[in-house]
Amino acid sequence: MHGTPHIVSDVMTRTVVALGRGATFKEIVKTMQQWRVSAMPVVEGETRVVGIVSEADLLPKEEFRDGDPDRHTQLRRLADLLKAGAVTAEELMSAPVVTVPEDATLAQAARIMALRKVKRLPVVDDAGVLRGIVSRADLLKVFLRSDEDIAAEVRETVVADLFPTRPEPIRVEVREGVVRLTGRIADTALVPVAARLVRAVEGVVDVECALTGPRRRPDLDPDLPDAASAAPPSEVTGTA
Known part of the structure; x- marks a missing residue:
């Protein structure tokens, strides 16, 4: 049907930069800068997706770098404080990761992103092996x-x-x-x-x-007035 993209594999980015669990903080930042990406999947055994690291996971280290948070902040943002002290991808990554299958429809992918409040989804096959990544921008390609x-x-x-x-x-x-x-x-x-x-x-x-609907014909529909009876009195002419 005119090359219409219907499933995730039609629009996803197939070349994906992934990290191992042991990737260091500095290595992650360098890789993001080099490839101009804001998030990367974390894989195990070079194939199976086990998490994802985004810029948001890295920012707490800078945010809390120059001071100790008060007690209220410690209780309210415990997860961020833990990431502030993390040094590897395994410690930084969000897990379990939200993924989407290759054959999911674009509407299904968009629904997952909206419900889970994520900007991108690793695309996996039936075995959980990384096949690509799909972003909000990818889903909007259909409008081109x-x-x-x-x-x-x-x-x-x-x-x-x-x-x-x-x-x-x-x-x-x-x-x-x-x-x-x-x-x-x-x-x-x-x-x-x-x-x-x-x-x-x-x-x-x-x-x-x-x-x-189709045009109505008075001669075929007895419920409709005929042309003469429907006309105003001044328009009906004849001889006595």
């Missing part, structure tokens, strides 16, 4: 799809399947990711279904569904 590509997918996977027969052609317009559907369909009960399916297409920002 062209309007033409989105429109083509909507026509082929929504309009063609949901409305195989229709009174008139359905027009699909996409501007800046906003999809607008116009035209007539046989069953207006399908309008909310169409809107939901279009919204599920990767890269869609919003949906404007202006689909209407």
Whole structure:
């Protein structure tokens, strides 16, 4: 379907810099600077992810470097104080680490990030082996799809399947990711279904569904007034 990315493996970064449990504090800082990353997974045996170290894990060492915290701070920020005294990746890392499988959908990955309040997720296979890393920015790549590509997918996977027969052609317009559907369909009960399916297409920002039912013909619908009786008295002419 036009190369639409649907799963994490489509957008993740595959070249990942990882740390061993024994990596030193200074080594971690140097590696982050060298590779311009703000977090790195910690692996065991060079493959299995056991934790993650981020800049936030390193900052307490600088924050508490020049003084002893008061009793209130000690009780409230015990975890940070422990990291302030850490010198290896094993002591600094957040564990157990939140990961995501390669075949997870982008929506599932986004949901995990939101619920767990993390900015990135190590991507692992069924054995927990590191395969890549996915960030918030990676998940937003789908919104870089062209309007033409989105429109083509909507026509082929929504309009063609949901409305195989229709009174008139359905027009699909996409501007800046906003999809607008116009035209007539046989069953207006399908309008909310169409809107939901279009919204599920990767890269869609919003949906404007202006689909209407078929034109009504008074001669075929006895409940509708005919043209003469529906016209105002001044417009009905004739001879006595």
